[in-house]
Amino acid sequence: MKSFDGKVAVITGAGSGIGAALALELSRRGARLAISDVDFAAVSGTAAACEALGATVVPSALDVSDRAAVYAHADEVRAHFGTVNLVINNAGVALGGDVLDMSWDDFEWLMNIDFWGVAHGTKAFLPALVESGDGHLVNISSVFGLVGVPGQSAYNSAKFAVRGFTEALRQEMRIAGHPVGVTCVHPGGIKTNIVKYARGMDDMGDPEKRSKAFQRFALTKPARAANVILAGVEKDKPRVLIGPDARGFDVVPRVFGPRYQDVSAALTRMGNALGERFTKSS
Numbered sequence: 001m002k003s004f005d006g007k008v009a010v011i012t013g014a015g016s017g018i019g020a021a022l023a024l025e026l027s028r029r030g031a032r033l034a035i036s037d038v039d040f041a042a043v044s045g046t047a048a049a050c051e052a053l054g055a056t057v058v059p060s061a062l063d064v065s066d067r068a069a070v071y072a073h074a075d076e077v078r079a080h081f082g083t084v085n086l087v088i089n090n091a092g093v094a095l096g097g098d099v100l101d102m103s104w105d106d107f108e109w110l111m112n113i114d115f116w117g118v119a120h121g122t123k124a125f126l127p128a129l130v131e132s133g134d135g136h137l138v139n140i141s142s143v144f145g146l147v148g149v150p151g152q153s154a155y156n157s158a159k160f161a162v163r164g165f166t167e168a169l170r171q172e173m174r175i176a177g178h179p180v181g182v183t184c185v186h187p188g189g190i191k192t193n194i195v196k197y198a199r200g201m202d203d204m205g206d207p208e209k210r211s212k213a214f215q216r217f218a219l220t221k222p223a224r225a226a227n228v229i230l231a232g233v234e235k236d237k238p239r240v241l242i243g244p245d246a247r248g249f250d251v252v253p254r255v256f257g258p259r260y261q262d263v264s265a266a267l268t269r270m271g272n273a274l275g276e277r278f279t280k281s282s
Helices: 017-028 040-052 067-081 104-114 116-132 153-176 207-217 222-234 244-281
Strands: 008-011 032-037 057-061 086-089 135-140 180-187 239-242
Touching (some): 008 067, 104 153, 116 135, 180 222, 239 244
Parallel strands (some): 135 180
16 A cells, blocks of 8 residues: 555544544545544544545544444445545553452453454454455554563553464465555554553552653654554555664563563562652652
8 A cells, every 4th residue: 555545544543642643644645534432522523633634534433342333333434435445453441450450340341442442343344455455454552562561461461462363364364365464563652641541550640640641751652653654554564663662672572582571570570669669758
């Protein structure tokens, strides 16, 4: 896919963050858009901004964890536009907590959105991408789909699953000779609101404050992430890393192999001890 002009792009989680930035950038490049989010007011705001750029946009309220709703959305998009060329499964949430402490409800909530949401979007739209003759699928994983991180077992589970699912699918498309590119994206820290709405992070303080703190340390703006993703689509890259931190996460397991886990555990223990000492002295 060398040009997005006139192409029909589907983006989930487009109410803010990377999804909204992708919608805006694709609008500038002449794409027609079907964008969705669980927050209809937010995705309507994105749609208005895209329309101001001259794009044709259809916003929808969509819970990607609801398989029937995703399939209905796919039917609606195909009926409206007649075709689908680009699908970006971007919607996602976060959950902090050790395995011992994490509730099943929270674990399933995250998996239903971060993994099953991607699987639902892929399966629902894949036939249309094949039929288009010029299709591309982008699934958003994370740097946490490259290495295991203490306190992020649920998020790791979903993002590793997205990576394996997407990498296998890319090979299947090539074996079958289907005209569909497949890309797995691993963003590092992006300046979004994902931490604000995360579960299991109450000990990190007020949601608004922890979100601002996260965005101070995040290295990449959503607009930059969107451009990197679309460049990856144009080059039909199998994997896209976003940000210098993502490249660092990619190198760690290559250098240390599975022993990175021991190094990470030791560093985490040190960090926790320093944090407790600082808290007591302040």
